[in-house]
Amino acid sequence: MKIVLLSGGSGKRLWPLSNDARSKQFLRVLETSTGERISMLQRVWDQLAAEGFRQDSCIATSKGQVDMIQSQIGSEAEIVIEPEKRDTFPAIALAASYLYSMKDMPLDEVMIVMPVDPFVEQPFFNRLRKLERVVQTSGADLALLGVLPTYPSEKYGYIVPKNMEDNISDYLQVHSFREKPREEEAAKMIRQGALWNCGVFAFRLGFIIDMLIERKLPIHYEEAVRQYGRFLKTSFDYEVVEKTERIVVMPYDGEWKDLGTWNTLTEEIASPLIGKGTLSPDSQNTHVINELDIPVTAIGVSNLIIAASPDGILVSDKEASPRIKELLNSDELRPMVEERRWGRYRVLDFLKYEDGQEVLTKRICIQAGKNLSYQYHHKRKEVWTVIAGSGEMILDGHYRRITTGDVIVIPAQSKHSLKAATDMEIIEVQTGTELVEEDIVRLAMHWEEILQFCFI
Template sequence: MVKLVLLSGGSGKRLWPMSNDVRSKQFLRILPRPNGEGLESMLQRVWRQIGQAGLAANDVFVCASKPQVEVIHAQIGEIDVIEEPARRDTFAAIALSTLYLVDEQGMDPDEPVVVCPVDHFVDDHYFQEIQNLGPILLREGAEMALMGVWPTEPTSKFGYIVPEAPADGDCFRVKRFVEKPERAVAEELIRQGALWNCGVFCFQPRTIVRILRDRGLPSTYAEARRGFDQFPKRSFDYEVVEKLSSIVAHPYRGTWSDLGTWSSLAEQMESEAVGRAILSQCEDTHVVNELGLPVVALGLKRAIVVATPDGILAADKDMAAGLKDVVAPLDNRPMYEERRWGRYRVIDYQLLDDETEVLTKCVELLPGRNLSYHRHKWREEIWTIIEGEGEIVVDDRWQKVAAGDIVRAPQGVWHAIRTETGMQFIEVQRGRGLVEEDIERKYLTWEELAAVLPGIPR
């Protein structure tokens, strides 16, 4: 059984205002689930497809930056996450993941591992094809096996894998790579049997370890974590793949898209509207609304309208491809986040005349979850329970809470909250320097807290 590493990319603004530094495109719950069972994210779709393809959960790993770990666990459960110390492109991420598998998981250095992006929209059989890469790599005696997509059009959006000769069987030997060519060049490459490069790599870990040692880079997992900044901040293709002499490629025929623009993402939406929205006399127009207020679109053609706590976008679908550059100057804190305990949405922010900051959030705590026992140095918090019931501990004192109750946690005082059935509350933060880093945690789980504080029911 092949080991699979899913690369969870960094932040991005191509799908602003839904995507940001924490909420990358793979976490956006906007795709229809099978049989009309609601919406799912690209991460959840990929995880479901992996299970259907017969890959065991303990053979699948996700490599991600620290800010993404919480939302990954919230969406697909307690999977093994290889945490990047910093964002340094795919070469560093794949090197770290390979060393983790060998040193921490005891993987045989001769056993093939497959690495692929987590944010591609593909057919279910894509992950069946991925499992063929290991046997192909060993059979062909190659240093690297790639999976490429049969092109559906000559485009300059993607790189191309060019064969030495047309595929004979299930793979071909790779002659060279061409990065995002002009249309006329792309047409000629397709005639030669070239494939789109979709960023799927299969190799034996010993190949990567050898390259790291030859280049004087960290070659154990412990060294890689301590010296992560020693890895060049460049792609795996550039640092490794293009420098190898023996590479094969396996063709994949089927749906493939990175859904990197609002136009491509809208094509996969089951409905023209997500959230509270009315569309009248519109053509090829989609609305995504995460706010409580209604959004009305009247007489729009080929447009995308997106309303979230982070901002509002109204754009022509074709022009939305250049959105990243337009919103580049924006550097606001994320106004919506998913965590393993639930989610929150920022409702309001004010800076008072005396320099006091006031931030108001709506927090949803999932059944059986809790916020850690923690305190803040620079702010107080006031919780107003609006739905559900649960229990709180403030300054070592326990009590039950329900809708209508108000709880105050003064600056520097330990506090925690838990619900068995689910809960929503309004959190008002008041202080100076309202940042997520202003938190000191004492106990992460309710069981830890109940074990040391008398009077808390277990």
């Protein structure tokens, strides 16, 4: 059995803490029993390890999330990288081609696909073993995991089984699907045995490989990456699940939540105040989550979410908070903070002049022992001022040591990299046109490889 975790999302519903670069699964707002704050990704990765599944798991994601994933769970995690964002059907197809051609997974072995960020307890992962057996014994092409609902939610999709009352096995035949019904309809469906669709699919690898062959799509990973634009940009639910006839569902009676909105996420946040600030005792069911260096104070207010980050500030009634997705214009939003495999950065200031010139100022934090890639930029010049720590740098093949107080000028097209000997902080000022993260040409990632570019 192989498990594929789908990591995606635009980050709109948990703005301003989440954004296009930092989706909900990366927010470190959950607490362990020891009080450590971890993300949904870290929690699920630890749960997989506890069940003995980590070595059989990989993460399917876009290029923009790779650094964040490696920063939070380490570089040993196996990652299947989409060359561009499309949807869950092409992402799952790409992962299948990877397991088939790069990992030599047999066609009759079971592949389980699940979101990277469900809020569940450990028994949920034990059910994945049973789901594997259902695929092997039921004769179905697809087996789903369906959660027994605890209330008639309008936010979830539903799986409607056939003849639930007559079933004595671990699984049910699926009759139909219903996406986000109204509360009255959801209540009626629950009385008839409907289950929440938690986005977990299981099938033999050959089921997807045969589908790709039939559609004349590549089944070898490297070719699938090259031809990724040919894969239909659609969801796996729509393209595969709803069109499959032999499909079963295994009920799961346990805790499951989609922590995708502020009102659901705050139900699982132990502390009502995270970050600098004050919350008065008469503020009931109010959460303040503050990533800024200035304090936030809330007095006598109830049922609110107050979230502040470099991207913006949100003050909302908790029940109304899902409407943020409708109000945001994502085209105007530039992520102001990002976590990378080497550390993190925060945008301090951004200016754009009438002549098209731009100036962007960042505070970059690099962890001891970590390094930036060996890279260059087409459209910008950079000036680095080291404000803390020390390390070693290569600029156009020239090696030098740098420390607190040093100022380094990096012209456009100049190849450069840096490795931190101690934790480092750098103020970076970019000048040029189109100051975007995409203007990076990476030549090497690992320091041992980068040193080969050094001639002095």
